[in-house]
Amino acid sequence: MLTARLYYANSYVKEFSARVVSAAPLPTGNYAIILDRTVFYPESGGQPADTGFLDTIPVLDVQEQSGDIVHITPSCPQQQTVSGRINWQRRFDHMQQHSGEHVLTGACRQIVKASNTGFHLGQVSSQIDLDIDVITDGQLAEIELVANTMVFNNVPFRIHMVTAEELSNFPLRKQPAKHYDSLRLIEVPDFDCCPCGGTHVNATGEIGLIKIRSWERKKNGIRLDFVCGHRALTDYQGKNEAVKDLAARLSVPPAELAAAYEKQADRLAAVSKELATARQELCCRLAQDLYAQAPETAGIKIITHTLANVLPAAVGELARQLATYEYTVALIAGVSPDNTKTHLVFAANPALTPAFNMNTALKAALPFLDGKGGGSPQLAQGGGAKPSGIPAGLTAAQKVLTGK
Incomplete structure (x- = not known):
């Protein structure tokens, strides 16, 4: 039974x-x-x-x-x-989403002549797959309008239990995958009809609202991500709160958010450019000071220096700047802003290689930092998780280069 x-x-x-x-x-x-x-x-x-x-x-x-x-x-x-x-709340949510899938599929067939090749009802949103290669924002807006017009018209869903011989009497969007003695059909009159064993609302009005959230290309088709009913309300409430918060932060009405964002982006780009220029100038001046103060042995300067509260890029920039000076080797370390990581960049003026090998010097320093890295005779870099080992690491690297 x-x-x-x-x-x-x-x-x-x-x-x-x-x-x-x-x-x-x-x-x-x-x-x-x-x-x-x-x-x-x-x-x-x-x-x-x-x-x-x-x-x-x-x-x-x-x-x-x-x-x-x-x-x-x-x-x-x-x-x-x-x-x-x-659990009625869960059931009715699924009824709204599944019913919305039928209506959305009907709208897709009407607007872009696409067939639904797959459906997934997720915990947050649902997806349908369409057998088309491209879709435009204008088409998506039209699909939403047609689908929600069906919702607002409160068209009844019809359930038919039919035999295989009776199938030809119905405008099926797709034929059954195999033979059945009897089938359950779900129909939105003059809009969508297909075999389906799922749960649905009595009429389209109970779907409440259908909102397409996004789309993506998936294999050989297009996947639409959508929400219906209470999910659509929750989605709207969340996005509305986010818009209100951003509008308040930028001191503009919600309708002017895009323009305010562009203005802020332009300001950020200008400030970033100024900051990059200032950093470059600061790096050049620091390099000049370090070069001037560094002792010289047999016409060669080996400069060691540690930067605090910096990102790896700043360490590399200083090392490369120092290596532009003739007969100069730069052994530069940097400690991250959270004081948990260190970065080493060793650079040599081309006139000193391969006699002074930066990769060899780096390999001597890394064990003191519990680090890893590598490079060439002219430039090597690496990092570790032990900032306290920097002094010993730089000393070891210097001994490898000088033999003292």
């Missing part, structure tokens, strides 16, 4: 009583409960399963197996007859 699916005729039934047909333990420690009838929807067709209770026992998942509906529970019912109750 196959489980009677009460939701087929009425998706609004929330409670029911049923006879326990079988109850089997599972390897997970849960139980697989089969009833003679149920309102619990099993995971299928891109729609997640219902949850709820059998008496006081939680229903964790619902699956279909060979025509039977299997309720997964953490314990076994003690009575032969149980009372079931679904």
Whole structure:
């Protein structure tokens, strides 16, 4: 005996009583409960399963197996007859999303002549896949308008249980994948009709609102991400709060946010350019001071210096600047702003290589920093997680170069 699916005729039934047909333990420690009838929807067709209770026992998942509906529970019912109750908030949310998929698909067929090749009802949003290569913002806006017009018109959903011979009487958007003796069809009159075992609202008005959030190219088609009903309201509320917050921060009305953003972006670009110029000038002056103060041995200057509260780029910039001076070697270290990481850049003026090998010097320094890195005789760099080891590391590198 196959489980009677009460939701087929009425998706609004929330409670029911049923006879326990079988109850089997599972390897997970849960139980697989089969009833003679149920309102619990099993995971299928891109729609997640219902949850709820059998008496006081939680229903964790619902699956279909060979025509039977299997309720997964953490314990076994003690009575032969149980009372079931679904999580209505979850069910109605799924009804809104699945019904919205039918309407959105109908709008896509009408506007861009696209067929729906896949549907997934997610926890936050849902997706449909379309068999087209491109779509424009204008087409998306038109699809939304057509879909929501159907919502506002409050068109009834019709459920048909038909035989295989009766299928030709209906304008199916796609034919069944295999032969069935009977099929359940869901129809939005003159708009969409297809075989479907899911749960739906009575009329399109209960969908509330359909909003396409985004789209992306997926394999050989287009994937639309959308929300309906309460999800659309939650999405709008979140985005409205974000817009209000940004508008307040920029001291402009919401309608002027884009222009204010462009203005701020231009300001940021100008400030960034000024900052880069100032940093370059500061680096040049620091390099000049370090070069002037550095002792000279046999006509060669080996300069060691540590920068605090800097990013790796600043370390490299100073090392390269110093290496432009003739017969100069720069052994520069930097400590990150959070004082947890160090970066080394060793650079030599080309006239000193390969006699002075920066990669060899770096390999001598890195163990003191618990670091890694490498490079060429002229330029080598690396990093570590032990800033306290910088003095010993620079000393080791200098000894390798001088032999002292």
